[in-house]
Amino acid sequence: MTQNRIYILPTAAGVGFIFLLLMLLLLAINYESNLAYGLTFLLVSLFILSIIQTYANLAGLEVTALRGHACYAGEHAGFTVELRAAKGRDHEQLVLSWEQGTPLTLDLTDQRVAQIELACAAPRRGWLYPGPLKLETHFPLGLFRAWTWLDTGLRALVYPKPLPCRAPESGGGDGAMESRRTRAQGFEDFNGFSRYENGVSLHQVAWKVYARGQGLHVKQYAGAASDEVWLDWDRWPAVSEEERLSGICYWALELTQREQPYGVRIPGVSLAPASGEAHRLRVMRELALFGQGA
Structure with a gap:
């Protein structure tokens, strides 16, 4: 000093x-x-x-x-x-x-x-x-x-403040609108339990079921087998810019926790579907700096 x-x-x-x-x-x-x-x-x-x-x-x-x-x-x-x-x-x-x-x-x-x-x-x-x-x-x-x-x-x-919201229609590639709805609905719809198998993420384990002495089970969601999910700016509900960024941020965190690959499209930026912490950080950075430059 x-x-x-x-x-x-x-x-x-x-x-x-x-x-x-x-x-x-x-x-x-x-x-x-x-x-x-x-x-x-x-x-x-x-x-x-x-x-x-x-x-x-x-x-x-x-x-x-x-x-x-x-x-x-x-x-x-x-x-x-x-x-x-x-x-x-x-x-x-x-x-x-x-x-x-x-x-x-x-x-x-x-x-x-x-x-x-x-x-x-x-x-x-x-x-x-x-x-x-x-x-x-x-x-x-x-x-x-x-x-x-x-x-x-x-x-x-x-980063934008993550705000819980319903998932909009989502999809990538050339899938039909019906199949895209199935994937989007899969973000939220609980579809029961299945027996735990080696290699399944611990985030999906139903710990409350395990605590009751019923063994290891995994929570399943409808459409979870989807290979591509897109968080698309243009398909998001007509809300303010900040609310849209907050909604995308929320679902990016949710999908990262489920270890489900997802892509992000916002004006000027397109990130291909991926998963993992490195992908999450790239997404969060783009959302944080949207409209502000680097």
Whole structure:
């Protein structure tokens, strides 16, 4: 941290302390009391030492911005920051916060390096820039406040908020409308249980049935054997743009959990049917940045 970027001012308690020193000094002068002089000079020394210690509590501290963590709109995005203490020095009562975030307080005494995660509200999809990071302290006596602002350059990707909704007509290839309806209905219609076989996803296991001592069974959905499912922008109900993105986001997560391959078509982007975490991340990124550029 650059030391010439550390600012320091007295707190309300510090201003009151200055007023007390002035009153003691006037008292000492008025009554020519050596005891009053001694007390005044002692408190002045304490005041000066407080300035030095408060400033030193930030000086030499190394702050490294590591990464931002994706989230969904309406949640809080996390940003990981590393703090490293100056050699041979402790840092106590450090307070870190984003301009719109919740403050976090920590000490660097026994541990010399600490990684912390700071939260910042993410009201909208797209890239979230938390802004400068504020680092401040009132240590040791609370008479002074030292602070600095750090430009971390961090950002986090905010996905659309997933909103549960009925699946629209879906399909790919040259299938007839009837077969497309069968596949779309398969997103929602429960079709009973079957015996568990090796290789079946654990997400499909009926754990409540197993808890009743009836053995391992797998939940089946009508149309689950479909080889292609498309989440198509043009086939989505006529709702607002954000609601449409939220609906596609919801079904992308649902199909990923079922390990069912699916494709996504939104204006300007077409992702071929696939499954797995890598496919989910590609889909979420395209939905988050739709209409905003990279």
